[in-house]
Amino acid sequence: MSDVTPKDIEALLETFEASDWSEMKLKIEGLELFVSKSSGARPSVGVGEISAPAPAPAPAPAGIASTPKHGAAPDHWVAVRAPHLGTFYRSPKPGAAPYVNLGQHVEPMTEVCLIEVMKLFTSLFAGVSGVVRQVLVEDSELVEFGQTLFLIEPEA
Amino acid sequence: MRMRRVLVANRGEIALRIVRAAKALGLETVLAASAADRDSLAAKEADRVVTLGPALARASYLDASLVVHAAKATGCDALHPGYGFLSERAALARLCEEHGVTFVGPTSQSIEAVGDKLAARRLAKAAGVAMTPGSAKLASAEEAVAFASEIGFPVVTKASAGGGGRGMVVARDANSLAEGFERASVEAKEAFGDGTLYLERYVERARHVEVQVLGLGDGRVLHFGERDCSMQRRYQKMIEEAPASAMPDATRARLHRAAVELLGSIRYRNAGTVEFLYDVERDDFYFMEVNARIQVEHPVSEMICGVDLVRLQLEVAGGAAPRVEQRDIVSHGHAIEARILAEDPRRGFLPSPGRITRWRPPDGEGVRLDTAIEQEAIVSPYYDSMIAKLIVHAPDRPRAVARLRDALEAFAVEGVATNIELLRAVTRHPDFLANTLDTRWLETVFLPHYGQLEG
Numbered sequence: 281m282s283d284v285t286p287k288d289i290e291a292l293l294e295t296f297e298a299s300d301w302s303e304m305k306l307k308i309e310g311l312e313l314f315v316s317k318s319s320g321a322r323p324s325v326g327v328g329e330i331s332a333p334a335p336a337p338a339p340a341p342a343g344i345a346s347t348p349k350h351g352a353a354p355d356h357w358v359a360v361r362a363p364h365l366g367t368f369y370r371s372p373k374p375g376a377a378p379y380v381n382l383g384q385h386v387e388p389m390t391e392v393c394l395i396e397v398m399k400l401f402t403s404l405f406a407g408v409s410g411v412v413r414q415v416l417v418e419d420s421e422l423v424e425f426g427q428t429l430f431l432i433e434p435e436a
Numbered sequence: 437m438r439m440r441r442v443l444v445a446n447r448g449e450i451a452l453r454i455v456r457a458a459k460a461l462g463l464e465t466v467l468a469a470s471a472a473d474r475d476s477l478a479a480k481e482a483d484r485v486v487t488l489g490p491a492l493a494r495a496s497y498l499d500a501s502l503v504v505h506a507a508k509a510t511g512c513d514a515l516h517p518g519y520g521f522l523s524e525r526a527a528l529a530r531l532c533e534e535h536g537v538t539f540v541g542p543t544s545q546s547i548e549a550v551g552d553k554l555a556a557r558r559l560a561k562a563a564g565v566a567m568t569p570g571s572a573k574l575a576s577a578e579e580a581v582a583f584a585s586e587i588g589f590p591v592v593t594k595a596s597a598g599g600g601g602r603g604m605v606v607a608r609d610a611n612s613l614a615e616g617f618e619r620a621s622v623e624a625k626e627a628f629g630d631g632t633l634y635l636e637r638y639v640e641r642a643r644h645v646e647v648q649v650l651g652l653g654d655g656r657v658l659h660f661g662e663r664d665c666s667m668q669r670r671y672q673k674m675i676e677e678a679p680a681s682a683m684p685d686a687t688r689a690r691l692h693r694a695a696v697e698l699l700g701s702i703r704y705r706n707a708g709t710v711e712f713l714y715d716v717e718r719d720d721f722y723f724m725e726v727n728a729r730i731q732v733e734h735p736v737s738e739m740i741c742g743v744d745l746v747r748l749q750l751e752v753a754g755g756a757a758p759r760v761e762q763r764d765i766v767s768h769g770h771a772i773e774a775r776i777l778a779e780d781p782r783r784g785f786l787p788s789p790g791r792i793t794r795w796r797p798p799d800g801e802g803v804r805l806d807t808a809i810e811q812e813a814i815v816s817p818y819y820d821s822m823i824a825k826l827i828v829h830a831p832d833r834p835r836a837v838a839r840l841r842d843a844l845e846a847f848a849v850e851g852v853a854t855n856i857e858l859l860r861a862v863t864r865h866p867d868f869l870a871n872t873l874d875t876r877w878l879e880t881v882f883l884p885h886y887g888q889l890e891g
Contacts, residue, residue, distance in 0.1 A: 291814065294472055298492040298818065364489040364499075365468075365506055398501040398531070422509040424487040425471055425496070 353431050358408045360430040362423040366395035366402070370419045378419075380430070384412050392430055395423065410434040439514045439538060439754040443468055443507040444482065446518030447497065449825065450730070451478035452808045454516045457746040463514075468506045470496035472816045477808040486510060491818045497521045500528040507537050514538040514753060516746075520820065523729040524551060540753040541706050542651070542728045549702050550726035560723040563698045568713065568722040570636040577617035581610045583635050588718075592638040593617060595624035595631075602627035606638050641874040643714040644668065645680045645721065647695035648737040650748055651704030652758055657696045660737045660745070661767050662688060666873045667862070669785070674855070674878065675862065676733035676773045678740050681833050682871050683714060691721055699726070707734070707749050716874065732775070732825065735806060739771035739829040769829055770836040774844065776807075776824040778815045780853035781886070789817035793851035798843040802829045802836075815852050823854070833871065837863060861886055 296304045296315055303316045362368070370378040370393055380392050386406035394401045406412075414431040417423055441464040444454045455465045455478050467482035472491035479485045486506050489496035496502065500522055507515045515537050517523040529544035541547070550556045560567060569587045573596055574580045584591045584607070591613065595603030603624030607613035617633065625631030648660040664680035665673045680688065695710035709731050711724040734745050743760065752758065779785045795811040807824035809815070815823055826843055830836035841863040847856055862868050865882060 287814075291472075294491045295817070297471075297490045298495075364495065365486055365502055365509075367505070367509060397505045400501065422486070422506075425489045426487060 353414060354433070357413055357431045357433050358410065359428040360392055360404060360406060360432065362395060362425055362427045362429055363402075363404070364395070364397070364425050366397045366423060368417045368419065368421050368423045368429060369394040369396060369401070370415070380406075380412050380415075382412055382415060386410060386412060386432060404429070406430075406432055408432055408434050439463060439750070441466060441510070441512045442514040442516055442540070442750070443503070443510065443512040443537075444478065444516050444518070445497070445503045445507075446516070446521060446523075447473045447476065447478065447808075447819065448822070449806045449808045450518040450732075451476070452481065453746055453806060454518060455482045457744060458516070458750060461747060461750055463750065466506070466510045466512055468503055470818075472818055477810060477813075484510060491816065493521065493818060500525060500531055503528065504531045504535060504537060507532075508535060512537065514540055514750075516540040516750070516753075517729070519729050519732055524727070526551060538753050540749050542704060542708065543653075546702055546704055547728045550704075550708075550728050553725060556726055557723070559702065560698055563694075563701045565694045565698050565723045566721060568636055568639070571634050573632050573634050574617075577614045580617050580633070580635055581613050584613055585610065587635075587637050589613075590638040590640060591635050593620040593633045594636055595620075595628055596634055597624065597628035597630040597632065603631075603633060637715075639713055639715045639722075641716040642666075642876075643680070643682065643716060643873065644673075644711065644724075644875050645683065645691065645714045646709045646711040646727075646731075647692055648731075648734065648745070649695055649699055649704070649708050649710065650745070650752065650758075651699055651706060651708060652752060653703060653705030655700055655703045657700045657704060658758070658760065658762055658765065659692045659696050660741045660743065660765055662691055663733055663736055665733060666875050667868075667878055668875055669878050669883070673733060674775055674777075675859070676736055677833075677836075678736040678771050679767060680714070681770065682716070682873075684719065687714075687719055687721065694721075694723070698723070706752050707745055732822070733773050735804065735825060735827045736771040736773045739804070739827060740767045740769060741765050742768065769831045770833040771827060771829045772836050772840050773825050773827045774840060774859045775822050775855075776826055776847070776849075776859075777855045778821045778823050778852040779855055781855055781858045783853075785855075786853075787817065787821045788853035789815045789821075790852045791815075792823075792849065794848060796846075796848040797824070798826070798846035800843075802839055803827075803843050804829070823849075823852075834869075837869060858886065 305314050387409050388407050390406045391403050392406050393404050410432040412430055413433045417429050442458050443466045444451050445468050458465045465482040466484045467478050468486055468488050469479055470491050471487055474487055488502045498521055515532055522528040526544040526547040529539045529547055532539040571583045590606055590608045593605045603620045605616035605620040607616050621631040621633055643664055643666040645662050645664050647662045649657050651657045662680045663676050663678045665676040667675035698710055707730045709727040712721040713724055714721045738745055778788045780788050792813050797805045804827040805824055809823045828836055828839040828843055830839050844860045
């Protein structure tokens with residue numbers, strides 16, 4: 281058994297996040313890891329099939345493929361995370377209907393919210409096909425880098 | 437204006453230093469950290485931590501909008517930028533000014549005025565501060581010799597069209613200048629397509645000296661004496677001292693006056709440093725640049741003057757009447773700071789990130805350690821490799837050197853490579869003991885020899 285700690289994994293993921301790489305595969309004793317910056321990516325042949333009975337972690341759209349554990353959310357639900365600090369807006373303008381509601385079906389390119397930094401608004405997309413199961417942030421709340429905003433149950 | 441909550445927009449030891457100084461003043465602190473620094477000591481001590489972005493500085497610490505947004509959204513009324521990162525970006529100061537956040541530093545206008553080297557030189561000239569004597573463009577070797585005879589040898593030719601050592605010839609007398617001028621001109625022509633040269637006084641043995649100041653924003657500027665930072669490698673300071681004991685008292689007094697006049701002329705506000713080149717042989721100094729921020733090496737000035745500069749920064753920013761006057765600032769003894777770097781001198785000073793598996797810093801009388809490292813901490817590969825600043829204070833330089841040597845001997849770090857062994861060797865070197873250093877000493881005298889010793 282290797283002595284890899286959660287901290288090491290975190291450091292590794294940060295390295296990946298900061299790099300220009302699009303995918304990273306890692307195999308050491310007792311651990312296999314596949315992460316990708318593209319939302320549809322899956323481990324290419326050769327990595328997934330070596331041993332692991334458990335599947336490699338599903339890549340999250342924001343790039344970090346750690347396992348979201350908010351409440352009793354099933355492991356396979358996909359987190360939509362804040363790409364940086366900013367103010368979270370659920371709707372295009374005050375008083376307008378939210379981009380998405382609980383139970384709503386979304387496609388990878390469905391806009392789910394806005395993140396504002398000094399009056400500069402950035403759209404965030406679902407990154408996956410599925411159903412919105414949780415909205416974890418209140419409108420106009422400050423969100424931080426990596427914070428989970430939505431949980432989406434992917435379609436089978 | 438009463439400040440209540442300050443955003444600390446930095447990392448490492450300076451972030452921790454600011455958090456502690458702010459708390460001591462009864463201010464609340466919010467640390468704006470990157471994802472890599474969420475578990476740092478500064479994060480543990482701050483009242484609140486917000487994660488700006490990923491480890492990459494460009495997407496976190498270097499994004500002025502993110503930092504000011506974080507300040508606004510967390511209800512901060514002030515922002516301390518520390519050193520490095522955004523600390524000298526006029527854009528950050530301006531963004532703060534526009535959004536009612538007190539910038540703990542100079543005005544954006546001042547940062548612009550001193551940030552551009554040419555603008556700063558004009559400013560220095562207007563304030564009557566000495567600069568390296570130099571000529572205008574020269575048409576011939578005869579003209580060069582005439583000019584050199586006026587300002588005195590040695591001189592160095594420089595290419596008007598570019599730098600990088602091309603077109604540079606050091607001449608120690610008229611003959612060698614006449615002969616070297618043509619050679620330099622041809623070299624400059626080949627390198628830059630323009631053979632035009634000018635002449636500057638050549639400083640054979642230069643020391644880097646700098647004056648610590650604190651501007652009150654109303655034209656009054658306090659100084660906290662000078663520092664000698666001649667121990668450098670590739671323009672990176674490694675050891676800094678205060679006072680600059682190799683300098684005569686009269687020169688030192690002139691140096692302080694020059695710094696105060698320069699920054700007084702723009703009603704400079706908050707902490708700043710005026711850097712000079714000190715020509716040891718001629719006992720003369722020339723203006724280099726202004727650093728519009730708190731500097732890494734500020735603790736040596738604090739030690740000899742008995743002040744807390746970061747606390748003073750916050751007080752000045754908050755508009756509090758300064759409780760110190762120039763006549764209260766009296767220097768005592770000698771202080772030396774050594775920068776502890778996670779770099780491997782045996783491998784070309786290659787950064788050595790990793791986990792600190794053993795951390796046993798020195799302590800005792802007159803020993804201060806500014807660091808955010810603790811046992812099991814990770815030295816991140818994303819940022820500067822400085823992991824600690826070891827500062828010693830003693831009644832005089834010989835005793836300060838001895839104290840530094842003892843402290844370095846006692847300093848045990850494992851898990852990452854450091855420059856501690858190199859620093860120990862420096863503190864044993866006769867030139868360091870005799871204080872006969874210059875800015876090229878470490879690279880040209882010490883390191884070649886050190887390399888041989890260490891294989």
